[in-house]
Amino acid sequence: MSLAPSSHMVNRSVETTATKQVPDLNGRFGDFGGRYVPETLTRALDELIVAYNQAMQDPDFHAELNELLHRFVGRPSPLYHAKRLSKQLGGAQIWLKREDLNHTGAHKINNTLGQALLTLRMKKTRVIAETGAGQHGVASATACAHFGLPCVVYMGSEDVRRQKPNVFSMRLMGAEVRPVESGSRTLRDAVNEAMRDWMSSVENTHYIIGSVIGPHPFPMMVRDFQSVIGRECREQCLSSFGRLPDTIVACVGGGSNAAGMFYPFVDDRSVRLIGVEAGGRGATPGEHASPLSYGSPGVLHGSYSYVMQDEDGQTSDVHSMSAGLDYPGVGPEHSYWKDSQRVEYTSCRDDEALGAFDFLARNEGILTALETCHAVAKAAETAKTMTPDQHLVICLSGRGDKDAAELARLRGQEW
Amino acid sequence: MNRPAKIFILHSRLRAYYLMTAIDDLFVRLKSQGKKAFMPFVTAADPNLGFTRQVLRKLDQLGCSMAEVGIPYSDPIADGPVIQASYTRALATKVKLKDIFNEIAAERANLSMPLVSMVSYAIIHRQGPQCYVDAALAAGFSGAIVPDLLVEESGALARICHANNFNLIQLVTPTTPRDRALKIAEHSSGFLYFVSVTGITGERTELPPDLVDRVSWLRERTPLPICIGFGISKPEHVRLLAPVSDGLIVGSAIVRMMEQAAKSEQEALKSIEELVSSLISAMDENAV
Numbered sequence: 001m002s003l004a005p006s007s008h009m010v011n012r013s014v015e016t017t018a019t020k021q022v023p024d025l026n027g028r029f030g031d032f033g034g035r036y037v038p039e040t041l042t043r044a045l046d047e048l049i050v051a052y053n054q055a056m057q058d059p060d061f062h063a064e065l066n067e068l069l070h071r072f073v074g075r076p077s078p079l080y081h082a083k084r085l086s087k088q089l090g091g092a093q094i095w096l097k098r099e100d101l102n103h104t105g106a107h108k109i110n111n112t113l114g115q116a117l118l119t120l121r122m123k124k125t126r127v128i129a130e131t132g133a134g135q136h137g138v139a140s141a142t143a144c145a146h147f148g149l150p151c152v153v154y155m156g157s158e159d160v161r162r163q164k165p166n167v168f169s170m171r172l173m174g175a176e177v178r179p180v181e182s183g184s185r186t187l188r189d190a191v192n193e194a195m196r197d198w199m200s201s202v203e204n205t206h207y208i209i210g211s212v213i214g215p216h217p218f219p220m221m222v223r224d225f226q227s228v229i230g231r232e233c234r235e236q237c238l239s240s241f242g243r244l245p246d247t248i249v250a251c252v253g254g255g256s257n258a259a260g261m262f263y264p265f266v267d268d269r270s271v272r273l274i275g276v277e278a279g280g281r282g283a284t285p286g287e288h289a290s291p292l293s294y295g296s297p298g299v300l301h302g303s304y305s306y307v308m309q310d311e312d313g314q315t316s317d318v319h320s321m322s323a324g325l326d327y328p329g330v331g332p333e334h335s336y337w338k339d340s341q342r343v344e345y346t347s348c349r350d351d352e353a354l355g356a357f358d359f360l361a362r363n364e365g366i367l368t369a370l371e372t373c374h375a376v377a378k379a380a381e382t383a384k385t386m387t388p389d390q391h392l393v394i395c396l397s398g399r400g401d402k403d404a405a406e407l408a409r410l411r412g413q414e415w
Numbered sequence: 416m417n418r419p420a421k422i423f424i425l426h427s428r429l430r431a432y433y434l435m436t437a438i439d440d441l442f443v444r445l446k447s448q449g450k451k452a453f454m455p456f457v458t459a460a461d462p463n464l465g466f467t468r469q470v471l472r473k474l475d476q477l478g479c480s481m482a483e484v485g486i487p488y489s490d491p492i493a494d495g496p497v498i499q500a501s502y503t504r505a506l507a508t509k510v511k512l513k514d515i516f517n518e519i520a521a522e523r524a525n526l527s528m529p530l531v532s533m534v535s536y537a538i539i540h541r542q543g544p545q546c547y548v549d550a551a552l553a554a555g556f557s558g559a560i561v562p563d564l565l566v567e568e569s570g571a572l573a574r575i576c577h578a579n580n581f582n583l584i585q586l587v588t589p590t591t592p593r594d595r596a597l598k599i600a601e602h603s604s605g606f607l608y609f610v611s612v613t614g615i616t617g618e619r620t621e622l623p624p625d626l627v628d629r630v631s632w633l634r635e636r637t638p639l640p641i642c643i644g645f646g647i648s649k650p651e652h653v654r655l656l657a658p659v660s661d662g663l664i665v666g667s668a669i670v671r672m673m674e675q676a677a678k679s680e681q682e683a684l685k686s687i688e689e690l691v692s693s694l695i696s697a698m699d700e701n702a703v
Contacts, residue, residue: 026567036536036563038493039599040588040613182499188490195492200614202590299537299563300490312512313541314489 018342020266022333027216027303030339032332035215037195037302044202049217051122056224061117068113069228072146073103075110077229079236079393084363085380092246092386094379096366096396097233099257106369106398107229107257108139112208114225116143119206126205127151130194132159132187132253133324133371134166135398136210141175143208151175154193156186159323162406184317187253187327191301211254212331215302219259219331226260233393234264241391247272249379250395251371252292252345253325255334257397262343263333272344275334276378278320279347289318290347291330292338305332321350321410322370324398348374356380357400357407369398370406437529437557438582438605441480442640442661452480452606452642452662453695455669456533458501459484460510462677464518470673473684475526477691480662482528483560485670486515488535493562495617497667501674512538516554523555531584531605532556536564544572548581558582558605566599573602582606587633589613589623600637606661607637611645617667619646627659634659650697657698665694 022029035045055061069075077098086094099107112129119127127149131137137153144151153170157179160167170177183189191213198207212219212226237245248265250258252275265271280288288294291306298307300315308316308328320326337343348356353370356377360368368376372395379394386392400407408415435443445452455474459467467484474482487505491498519530532551539547539561551559558581564572566585576583582605587596590613600607609630611622626643634641643656644664656663669687676683 034568035565036568037565038562038588039565039586040493040590040610042565042595043590043592182503183489192490192492196495196615199493200612202613299535299540301492302563304540309537309541311541313535313538314506315537 018266018337018340020263022336023216023220027220029219029333029336032297032305032335033216033219033303035302036299036304037215038199040199041202041215044198045215045217047122048118051118052217052221055118055121065114065117069110073109073113074101075228076232076236077101079233079240081240082364085360086383086388088363089380089383091383091388092390092392093241093388094383095237095240095245095391095393097229097261097393099229099395099397100366100368100372100399104135104139104142105401106135106139107226107260108136108210109142110228110260111210111222111225111256112136112139112143115206115208115221116147116149119149119208120147122206124204124206125149126201127208128154128194128197128201128205129208129210130154130187130190131166131210132156132190132326133322133369133398134159134163134170134402135324135369137175137177138166138169140208140210141170141173144175145173152197153177154180154190154197156180156184156190158185159187159190163323163402164405165402186323188315188329195301211256212259212333213254213301213303213329219303219333222256223259223263223333226256227263229257229260229395230262230264233261237391237393244268244271245391245393246270246386247274247382247390247392248395249274249276249375249382249392251276251325251375251397252330252334253278253289253327253371254329255331257395259331259333261395262337266342273342274378274382275343275345276374277345277347278322278325278374279349279352280319280321281350286317287319288347289320289326289328291328292334292345293347295328297335300329303332305335306330306338322353322374324369324371325374346378348377352377354410366396367400368396369400370403372397434580436580436582436605438481438531441529442606445480445661451657451660451698452640453698454481454483454642454662454664455479455691456483456485456664456666458498458505458670458673459486459515459519460505460508461487461501461670461673462504463508464510464514466676466680466683468518468522469680469684470687471522472525473688474691475528477688478695479528479691481531483531483533483664483666484519484556486512486532486534486538488538490537491535493615495615495667497671498616501670504677512542516550519556520554529557530555531558531560531582533560533562536561539572544575548575548579552579552581558584560584560586560608562586566602569602576604584608586610589626589629593632596633597636600633600639603639606640606642607633608664609633609641609643609660611643611647614645616645618648622646622652622655627655630659650693653694653697654700663698
């Protein structure tokens with residue numbers, strides 16, 4: 001009776017060239033993705049695929065979404081040349097794609113408005129969402145308030161504690177925040193609880209998943225809604241410095257800002273793409289949240305992707321000081337990009353990210369979300385190895401106001 | 416047993432009659448006796464594997480037709496609070512899959528009823544489907560219910576199960592369209608698990624009014640036995656549903672009793688015995 005992990009997991013076929021023509025009709029990005037959910041959810045997922053495909057072919061849908069992104073969210077978000085930061089580091093020119101300047105302060109709103117429009121098209125009357133850092137919760141509450149939909153947000157009670165300002169904002173906009181007390185009381189448990197709600201409410205409720213995770217079609221759909229980041233960025237690079245950037249860096253928890261930023265550049269082989277996971281307190285299991293760096297392929301929350309798991313397939317506990325990256329899984333397209341070597345994945349420790357927070361605050365006057373600070377730290381390191389005629393873009397996915405109290409607590413300062 | 420997989424697919428229905436598993440045998444026997452299957456669910460290792468063995472022995476003595484053994488999983492999205500809490504208690508003991516299989520293997524000879532594992536695909540994938548099926552068979556399991564494996568994703572595992580005479584029991588729910596339910600029935604073996612409610616596991620006071628019609632419709636169209644699960648906890652549920660199905664599955668109501676085992680295993684066993692006896696006697700009232 002051998003229970004050692006079998007060879008089929010070790011000898012998976014490795015794609016040599018990533019393509020933008022993913023996923024296939026079964027939701028597969030190479031080997032990754034798919035649908036691993038209870039039968040109860042199948043019909044809703046099938047309906048969502050149909051509604052999404054119809055919407056994508058409907059010019060009215062695009063017109064309505066683009067109008068909202070422009071006048072309600074404030075898009076296009078600027079591509080800002082951080083000259084002082086570039087000079088301080090003495091390497092590449094650093095450009096910040098300012099998703100933090102969006103309405104609600106992060107990239108999450110790009111996706112929630114798209115999915116809220118789909119909710120209306122599917123004639124569903126209630127929305128649920130999960131949230132870690134609270135940015136997706138706020139963006140869901142915002143979209144629902146805008147369209148007059150009732151909204152329930154599941155949030156781990158540990159995250160309710162460390163992201164209080166966002167909890168308050170959600171409630172101000174009429175959303176109900178339900179703290180989740182199971183497991184590690186973080187994002188993973190919030191996803192579990194939202195899925196369970198959906199199991200019972202699927203007939204009238206749409207689940208707005210906030211990242212490129214979950215069963216097909218969510219990873220594809222969320223990537224597509226977030227790809228506005230990369231599409232704008234590509235044009236802005238061309239108009240700002242006349243060519244594509246040399247390097248782009250984004251943080252990866254579930255991976256939605258990174259997927260939206262990277263996807264439009266996947267076929268531009270000259271552009272180096274770097275995804276930064278949460279390295280937490282170090283490489284010891286349980287001390288970080290870096291499944292692409294230290295995990296193995298497995299099944300979590302409806303799709304097949306890299307995950308932190310034990311030898312039995314139980315999901316492992318992870319750690320990050322940032323609630324938005326404190327997640328043991330990652331979107332299946334990132335696993336596909338990792339195995340095809342299109343994107344380099346690395347990780348950044350809590351203390352390095354905190355250093356980056358101060359660096360950006362003092363040199364540029366920007367308070368950055370703790371999640372995003374992971375990308376800033378690795379970008380700074382990378383920029384130093386580059387020359388001043390090269391260009392590096394950081395996806396500045398969220399603003400840091402929400403983290404002020406938690407930062408004070410981490411540093412033993414008064415708030 | 417090394418015939419090409421294609422032949423198994425073409426003859427999968429016939430195979431059920433030629434190479435019967437203990438589950439197939441059970442339903443043939445029950446049918447000839449005019450009886451229905453009563454299937455309790457127990458979480459493995461809540462609060463320890465010794466207690467799991469005691470419960471299984473007790474359930475067998477009480478005349479249960481078959482037992483489902485829940486392999487605890489860290490992220491069970493189809494389960495309500497009772498089974499979640501039970502899985503959490505089990506995993507807190509650091510129990511490993513191989514410990515569960517070893518203890519079940521040791522208990523197997525004492526049991527006359529077949530055993531089925533209820534297991535997340537995350538766990539099967541991690542072992543590799545062939546390794547999982549080999550190990551489960553060696554432990555004395557006759558099949559598996561994989562609540563997060565859709566029929567579209569089940570091909571590879573289903574072929575391995577067929578080739579090893581191991582049942583892969585698939586699920587139909589109230590949200591499953593009728594043509595899809597027929598497709599799922601074709602791909603299932605042993606029996607078909609009919610989920611009574613749109614939702615997660617857990618006791619319910621009321622069951623959906625159209626449940627009886629849905630099950631009856633499907634039962635006329637598949638040769639596979641159909642067993643109903645989710646929400647069943649009371650003798651009146653049993654009286655209503657036993658006549659229209661081939662068997663009933665009771666989970667959370669039993670697992671709720673297991674919670675007491677941390678304080679007193681004897682008390683927990685006694686509560687389980689009382690509940691199961693009352694449900695079995697409600698079922699026997701229906702026997703033809």
